[in-house]
Amino acid sequence: MQKQKLVLVGNGMAGVRTLEELLKIAADKYDITVFGAEPHPNYNRILLSPVLAGEQTVQDIIINEMDWYEQNQIHLHINKKVTKIDRKNRIVFAEDGTSAKYDRLLLSTGSNPFILPIPGAELPGVVSFRDISDVEAMLDASSRYRNAVVIGGGLLGLEAANGLMLRGMDVTVVHIAPWLMDRQLDEPAARLLQQSLEAKGLKFLLEKQTGALVPGESGRVCAVSFKDGDSIPADLVVMAVGIRPNTELAESAGLYCNRGVVVNDTLQTFDPRIYAVGECVSHRGVAYGLVAPLFEQAKVAANHLAEYGIGRYTGSLTSTKLKVTGIDLFSAGDYMGAEGTDAIVLSDPAGGNYKKVVLKDNKVVGAVLYGDTTEGSWYFDLLREGTDVSDIRSSLLFGQHNLGDSGHGDPHARVAAMPDSAEICGCNGVCKGDIVKAIRDKKLFTLDEVRAHTKASSSCGSCTGLVESLLAVTVGGNYSTAPSKKPICGCTDHSHDEVRETLTRQGIKSIPALMHFMEWKTPDGCNKCRTALNYYMLCAWPSEYVDDNQSRYINERVHANIQKDGTYSVIPRIFGGDTSPKQLMAIAQIAEKWEVPTVKFTGGQRLDLLGIKKEQLPGIWKELSEAGFVSGHAYGKAMRTVKTCVGSQWCRFGTQDSTTMGIKLEELTWGSWTPHKFKLAVSGCPRNCAEATIKDFGVVAVDSGWELHVGGNGGIKVRATDFLCHVKTEEEVLEYCAAFMQVYREDAHYLERTAPWVERRGLAYVKERVVDDAEQRKIYAERFYESQKYSQDDPWKARGEGVDAHEYKPMAILS
């Protein structure tokens, strides 16, 4: 069959990204032709600012070299502007007469800088800031002239002014509003920004309206005159007063435009054969001017062009940063605060710090940060997720750090200041220098790409934030703000939430059926999505779902932990950490009989038998189970341990019997599968010897009953628990625990521990279900008890008796 023809008009960031996405999923579907008005291959427009400032070169910012087009058999026409679309015969024509036929057409014509309609606007020496030729013109002027005037004190204007100043020019920024960046900043933040830029040497004229640009003797611009009669010298004028979607071509072809080419949620224009993405587009009345949303559009358009037809683009939230070295500002959402909103403000002008978070109905709707922007990404997450912040309102301004997250405070500023030798990823020993080099040399854009090429952040993930910051610092702009919807993995565009909702709503009870229904891109998924799907099925259909062993990580598949040499470890459950000589002797005898190389106390109050060969496992389990032990699930995304202290049985301070409480909790919860591992602890008094306040569910006994705590984590990022509530009886502790676990099991994403989950959802979400409404609590607890009916038969006993025997024996032993 002949390939269909796809023509792209506009060889820029959004258009070519769409091609990249398309090639990833349907490499052979189209015969592709690209027209670009500029004489360059596709480059990273964002980085024009660092090029102007002398921090990078034009060669550095090329994204796809000419041979990329060749390798992918794309016919590239550079330096050819398309001027006509014949929709009836489906042909596009370029200025020089070159033509191309299409079955599908993709418009990505970007936008045009807005030029003020004033006398002199067309003079030599007047430029805009949009493409490589503009930068070349500015560099040329900076080497020959002294005075530059930038009209427009927004993002682009300030980046242009900063660059020209670094190139040695005397720069004045003229702005019509009372303060700089009035589209992103409120007045106090803008004043701080202005002060720092003045300290660097820039000059500002605010609330000034430009009247005309005045030519000198040579015919080149020589001055700017204002409506109030003033004038200042200018050998170079940069107009940076805004952009207009470039709809000229679309309009001439009769496509409906209204401040942008109007598209639907699959990025199709009113002619369904014609797609449009990028800055030229108007989607649900919004035209975007930052790359993050454009890349989301690219993904959806590619998906539709590939005829998968499942992705939809529903709009994006954006946040802003300024790329001027040494200046940190962040702005997102409703930064001014409309009626019905509250603003929490911290203002320290002398210290160069300003923070404002705008709230509406206890949700973050906007934020402006100047100076310390550490928390920007956190506020942006809260904003995107719509998290209820009532419980953290009082400490919101002090940052996530203050909520007990002492892991990695800031990303951006800290990362920028690190030396190249600083180790970013402890698991894989990757330094900052390695990552930056890979991002530059290999033109990496996304976290996944950095993971694939450097391994950084591909293991425990604790350095993900740092790597994202490095991407943002190195690549510039908004790369750190991943799309609001994260797909589970590369096998699908669907998010965890969408998949869960679909499988429950449609009653889908097998992984292949779900993959078929949701149009997975790979035939049988990968280890990432299959393990997640297996958990979601198990959680949704506890009594019916047949666990898919081949979608379990090895540890869960064979119920033991694989070690670095391929042997396994076995940790029998010791309820509440409370043991007896008889139990200990049994373990000792078994360890001796099987010549177990290492026996070790774990950090979870039990014994670990390490170095066991796979074929020995069923035999050891049989004996352990005859001695009364069950699996400790030390290998699972499952309930792990309940740590306890001695409590009132022995301790002179103990207020309640914490050991017995712990045993009861462990008897209730053992065997349950959870999105990530789940740990509990019970302390007998507030001295808290069992460390209950860094557990997923922690219980601290007090005179009047029990305090319940949730969302703690002692691992990679320490997080102290949030206090959930106080209860009086043991029965209540058990019921609240069951309900909490069930809410977590049903809502969290696979591999999301309670700590990040509580932060994402907000404590209020948890309280509403577990504390405030007794009826709901009982329903959740009931569902937990029900699912426990099917998960509390001991996997070790079963395997000791022969289940899955093939797992533990070689298929053949040849001699």
Added chain:
Amino acid sequence: MQTTNNQQNWVEVGRIEDIPLLGARLVKSPKGDIAVFRTQGDEIFALRDKCPHKGGPLSQGIVHGKKVACPLHDWKIHLDTGLAVAPDEGCAARFPVEVRDGLIYLSLEPDSSR
């Protein structure tokens, strides 16, 4: 390779059904441990049971498509070539396999052609 088939010594190691779909089994041999994989489409592949990264036992990994994810550090290895999925680099030796009447035959001479 078709031409070398006759010279190869094929050893029977079991039936297709002995390996779970999307799974693997271990064969112990005088030439070391060999992992034998079965894909969704019942294709059978055999590789040395040693990940090119740090020697992880590939027979314990998760099989998807024509790849296996190593259980130790999650490198992905192509079953048909033994090569690590780029950008990782390395390769696990391939052993020729044949399936006749549902029986799997293995040759203990690693295949050096790529």
